[in-house]
Amino acid sequence: MTRLFALILSLMAVTVTPAAASDRYEGYYYPEITSTETFTRVIREAPQSSKGVRVEFVTNLTVAQLAAPESPRFVFFAKGDDARHLTVIALDDDVFSTLFRARAVLAQMTSNMRNNEFFRQQNLQFVATFFDLLQFMEFDTLVISDGETWAHEVTFTR
Secondary structure: HHHHHHHHHHHOOOOOOHHHHHEEEEEOEEEEEEEHHHHHOOOOOOOOOHHHHHHHHHHHHHHHHHHHHOOOOEEEEEEOOOOOOOEEEOOOOOOOHHHEEEEEEEHHHHHHOOOHHHHHHHHOOOOOOOOHHHHOOOEEEEEEOOOOOOEEEEEEOO
């Protein structure tokens, strides 16, 4: 009984950090993380988000990609028990051949997002970025990768 109690206490003491959760996907969805950054800016408090909001966001991005006449060049998916880890992986050798090109794609997503009704209603269309949107939806991490040689992780802190 004492050993069972000690086991339960030790399991309760283990905490999963965003980095530890992301480590589960290294080597499976993307190569080892080669660079990191932390995004700390909070423009304003957002309404509480949920797994459903994050999954719907990724689903809407995927539906929009599949509706386009060309094949998607990268994919989005949310992972983790509460879908708090967003992953974006290139599907060809050119789109994310460098981190700089990947950042350009994220900047383009920001431009597209600024036309969104939510951002206009909140008067955020001129100040919010794609990272702000992920922050609002309470993602813990974003990993973007060429799917072959590098992976960059952004950790969101609130």
